[in-house]
Amino acid sequence: MAIGEIFLGSFFQFLLEKLASMVLNYAQWEGTDTLLHKCEEMLKIINAVLDDAEDKQLDGDHRVKQWLDNVRDLAYDTKDLLDEFEIEAAQVKLGVESSTSKGGVKRKFLSFSQLHSPTFETKLQEIKGRFEDIVNKKAPLSLRENVVDRSHYTNKRLPSTSLSEPQFFGREKEEADILKLLIGEAENVDRTLSIVSIIGMGGVGKTALAQRLYNNDKVSNCFERRAWVCVSDVFDVLDITKTILGSITKEPCKDKDLDRLQSKLKDNLSRKKFLAVLDDVWNVKYEEWTSLLKPFEVGAKGSKIIITTRNNSIVCIKRVSSYFVNVLSKDNCTSMLAYHALRARNFEGHPNFEKAGKRIAEKCKGLPLAAKMLGGLLHNRENPKE
Template sequence: MAIVEIVLGSVLASFFQVLFDKLASLGLSNAQREGAPPFSGISTDLLNNWRKTLDTINAVLDDAEDRQLSSNCLVKLWLDDVRDLAYDMEDLLDVLALQATQVKSGAKSSTSRGRINWKFSCFGQDKSSRSNLNPCLLVSETEVQEINGRLEDIVIRKDRLSLRENVVGKSYYTNQKLPSTSLPETQFFGRKKEEAQILERLVSEVENSDATLSIVPIVGMGGVGKTALAQRLYNDARVKSYFETRAWVCVSDVFDVFDITKTILRSITGLSCEGEDLNGLQVKLKDSLSGKKFLVVLDDVWNENYGKWTDFLKPFEAGAKGSKIIVTTRNLPVVSIRGASPYHLEQLSLDNSTQILKE
């Protein structure tokens, strides 16, 4: 498992939010000048342009993360450059924020003496103003132009790599992923606490609830171990004895109600069900599950369409109270559709990650 690459995409997505916050803070400082030259030495328009460009890059990070896992070296290099730019941009924004603080402090001092000096250029100050600033905190026009150039280069390469924005359905990586099975991994590291907590949710019934069916979502970033954990739970001895029937489906990129229903029915009954339409499949599935306590695992789900979920779940309401559906997904909105309480799977500890690398 390419742990470093998997973590990189998630870290970048979080780090971009830090940059957005810093840009917003500088923009607010500039706006409060009421027509005076900007605190930061960079115009509000330029800050807004940086924000828009970062939005464009941020929108394709999920797709880039998927594609680098398929050993696409050009995408990996692109992500590395995005990371380096993000770090350098943060450093520059921190300097601008300190510079803005110094200028603001100097402006207040001048106001108290009745002498307001607005001679503050786009990338520097006049001689008298400059003397009041720490020279280490001055941002040059060259540094700003360099950031602009790197931003433009990354956007151009994004287009050449055909990275897609806001990918929540079929993606390059999920299309290449082999359908996972319910068989557990031969090596399993960590997750003892998580396994015990989710197991308790599976084999216990919610008090004072009339609901027949409960959904147990396992949510986490790609490669964090959602499927491996679900496999462990699916094959646990307590789970096998608690549920009368079980079924496993790797959903992946396309949430096809017909195909998923057919796979579950075939898994439960052993019948091929060829020639049946969706209505026929759902009637048979409802009859097969009627009055039984069942467990179904939907692995790697991306669908956020409420209508598809409603159509898919109709046969499952016939099961006995205590029936469960485990959903593994990267997308939190997937599980919010049914109001299910998600179980967030965090990254492995350093010790367990190191052990995986050793193996």
């Protein structure tokens, strides 16, 4: 398996998911949906030949290498632009909502022209142009489509548990900030249940961070009841309730009746301060939230639900404090790669590997999942050329 393929492949997967969710979320933005949709279509066309391109690059095909370099640059620029768009769109949406709530005329459609940055549409057109160029230049390279099924290492991750990573790198500030949201006095003075949402791209370390917090001594001392649920793609209220109840009572729970389960959970949470982590939440409908949260209303002041998600527009009925997780610092990413490849904190004791190691770490762009997977692949390789 080619090294570049892992993170470019997962990065593409992430971009595709992001674009798909944006096409849904911004369907009412005049013009935007069409442009986003076009980018999504072209991304899929490129994605289909990525594996073959990576193989040909490894075989020394310079034209393919140049093409892949352009693909990589475009992928990163697209992500930056989408991030920029989401921030601006959220601001515009807020502005529109507050003006309609003050009696303004409700508009059905929002458009680019409302975005603060006048250059945004130009930038998106430019990105679309680059996509077209890359798709056009693909033809003479004779790349084959879908030669490898990459779903096994992008989508099929193991379900998470509450246990922390044995070796954890960085994230001191993130941990302190979220800790404050969870147990800070000022933040919890007059609230019963509130929700902290940890948001970030796939593989950036949301779950790992939530695990650290869940096992933090201050957290375990502060909450009388704690529960961890790996939600993943299906938000099943019955299953989630069952898992939370099971982890609180420490007994397996086979009941399939939601009413009985919720009543039991309610009894167990009554006047207790609790923390529940819902890991890897994708999409939740409003009615599913209302149903899930019913038994939680009886908990003591300061009770919390943490959700980790890639989707920053999850519907939620309670006040949510959103915390965005960014990539790891270069040093921490290098340490992670060194740990998984060599069981060392850095490359100092391994001069033969230092140069290549640091270059590979740089290519991980701060993504812990990439550092861990590449480190694992390089483990036990004794020849630096490999």
